[in-house]
Amino acid sequence: MNTARLARKFKELQQARPLPLAVLANLDAWLRVELTYTSNAIEGNTLTRAETAIVLEKGLTIAGKPLKDHLEASNHAAAYDWIKTLVKKKPHDIDGSVILKVHGMVLKGIDDENAGHYRRVPVRIAGSSALMPNAAKVPALMQAFAGWLAGKPKLHPAELAAQAHYRLVTIHPFSDGNGRTARLLMNLVLIQSGYPPAIIRTQDRAFYINSLEQAQTGGALDDFEELIGKAVERSLDLYLKALHEEEAPVRLDARQGKLLKIGELAKQAGESVPTIRFWVKEGLIDVARRTRAGYQLFDKTMLARAKHIRALQEKRLSLEEVRKKLATD
Numbered sequence: 001m002n003t004a005r006l007a008r009k010f011k012e013l014q015q016a017r018p019l020p021l022a023v024l025a026n027l028d029a030w031l032r033v034e035l036t037y038t039s040n041a042i043e044g045n046t047l048t049r050a051e052t053a054i055v056l057e058k059g060l061t062i063a064g065k066p067l068k069d070h071l072e073a074s075n076h077a078a079a080y081d082w083i084k085t086l087v088k089k090k091p092h093d094i095d096g097s098v099i100l101k102v103h104g105m106v107l108k109g110i111d112d113e114n115a116g117h118y119r120r121v122p123v124r125i126a127g128s129s130a131l132m133p134n135a136a137k138v139p140a141l142m143q144a145f146a147g148w149l150a151g152k153p154k155l156h157p158a159e160l161a162a163q164a165h166y167r168l169v170t171i172h173p174f175s176d177g178n179g180r181t182a183r184l185l186m187n188l189v190l191i192q193s194g195y196p197p198a199i200i201r202t203q204d205r206a207f208y209i210n211s212l213e214q215a216q217t218g219g220a221l222d223d224f225e226e227l228i229g230k231a232v233e234r235s236l237d238l239y240l241k242a243l244h245e246e247e248a249p250v251r252l253d254a255r256q257g258k259l260l261k262i263g264e265l266a267k268q269a270g271e272s273v274p275t276i277r278f279w280v281k282e283g284l285i286d287v288a289r290r291t292r293a294g295y296q297l298f299d300k301t302m303l304a305r306a307k308h309i310r311a312l313q314e315k316r317l318s319l320e321e322v323r324k325k326l327a328t329d
Contacts, residue, residue, distance in 0.1 A: 001229030003156040009236040010195060016243050023242050027196075032056065034199055036076040039183050041202045045069045048289040071109050076180060079105040080197075083188040091160060091189045095146045099168070102184050106177045118142065119175040128209075130216035132172040141171045157193035161186045162228035163221075170216055190232065196239050198231035203305075206283045207327035210320075223324070230328050259288055259297035269306035276306065282319065284309055284326060 037052040047055065047069050051062045055073045062070070079102050086098070104116025118138045125132070133141055145167055153160060165186040172178050187197035200208055204227060211223035266273045279285040280296065285306060288299040305326075312322045 001156070001158060001162070001225045002233075003158065003229070006156065006158055006229065006233055006236065009233065009240065013236060013239055013243075014194065016240075019239075019243060027239065027242055031197055031199075032077055032080060035080055035183075035187070035197060036073055038199050038202055039076055039180050040069075040072045042200065042205050042208070043072075043179055045072050047073055048287070050289055068110055072106075072180075075106050075108050075110070076184075078108075079180075079184055080187075083184055084191065086188060087191050089192055091157075091164070091192050092150050092152045093192075094149050094164075094185070094188065096142050098188075099142070099173075099181065099185060102188075103174055103177055103181045106180050106184070107174075111176060114175045115177075118173050121175060123172055123175060125172075125213075128213050128216075130170075130213050132170075138171060138173045142173055145171060157190060157195050158198075158229050158232040159225060160193070161189040161195075161198070161232070162225045164189050165228070166212065166215060166221060166224060169212060186228070195232060196235040198228060198235050200227070200231055201327075202286050203283055204231075204327040207323050227327055259299055260302070262296050262298070265298045265302060265306065268303055269310070271306055271310065279306065279309060282323070284323065 033049070033053045033056055036056065037047070037049045040047065040052070046065060047062065051065065052073050054060050054062065055070055056077050082105060083102065086093075100116045100118075107115035119135050121135055123132050123135075148167070149164065153163070155163065165182045168182040168185055169178050174181065183200065190197055207223070208227060211227055215221040215224055260268070262273055262276055266276045269276070276285060280287060285298070285302050287296045288302075289297050291297065308329075309322060309326070312325055317325065
């Protein structure tokens with residue numbers, strides 16, 4: 001993690017504060033949707049970015065989508081709104097009650113029996129060899145975790161946010177909702193430190209999960225910290241760009257530009273349709289939305305992504321190396 005570069009960009013942002021209210025409002029509205037969409041998508045939520053915006057901004061339901069997916073969207077946005085009310089506090093003020101409150105909001109109406117309560121059963125992460133602590137140890141581990149935060153670790157805010165995230169998911173204190181709660185905690189640490197929240201992109205999902213498992217099974221935390229550092233830097237760049245242009249990014253949906261069918265994307269990228277399907281399956285290419293008939297549609301930024309993937313593969317990079325490169329670019 002290049003903390004020196006993060007510090008330089010943070011200093012530039014600090015010098016520009018207070019930011020224009022219109023810029024802040026637009027950025028916050030965009031981040032609220034984007035953070036909700038990406039965090040839930042990592043866990044398998046089927047709402048697209050555009051559908052998430054409709055649920056949050058218009059309060060409408062999406063035909064054919066599960067009620068659980070709608071609740072996950074509204075719950076995450078509510079939890080994000082709540083952690084922003086704690087902006088005047090500091091990371092060392094975060095204790096177990098804060099984390100339980102966030103978790104309770106994440107699972108509200110989905111699993112009310114377990115929402116806001118530590119797990120009482122053993123858990124395993126599907127597809128992972130990492131072993132989670134015995135449920136009986138969770139309260140003590142969470143107390144120690146809060147004590148670690150209260151001790152004001154001498155870390156850069158991005159490092160502190162990454163380690164807080166890692167430590168929480170490694171304790172795995174809840175029966176469900178650990179990842180979403182950890183990402184909200186990570187962003188609470190960042191905003192209390194004056195940084196903008198960080199987005200773990202959907203295309204980084206596999207690298208994100210693998211880097212966590214790598215550390216949880218005795219490997220280094222470096223890859224995970226590098227991923228979080230890049231996410232923090234993208235958010236700093238987002239704010240600085242919006243400040244310089246006096247406008248926030250605009251969400252892409254079907255009304256803002258023609259989405260490409262998989263055949264169109266393949267043709268324009270010079271690839272076969274099976275290749276694009278494989279890259280989608282591996283999380284290298286993002287699906288912008290799906291039609292009611294189940295057809296995948298892609299925004300035009302995926303054309304450049306496909307060409308970038310091909311260029312990396314021509315350098316004889318393995319699939320995992322390509323995934324890592326995309327995650328850190």
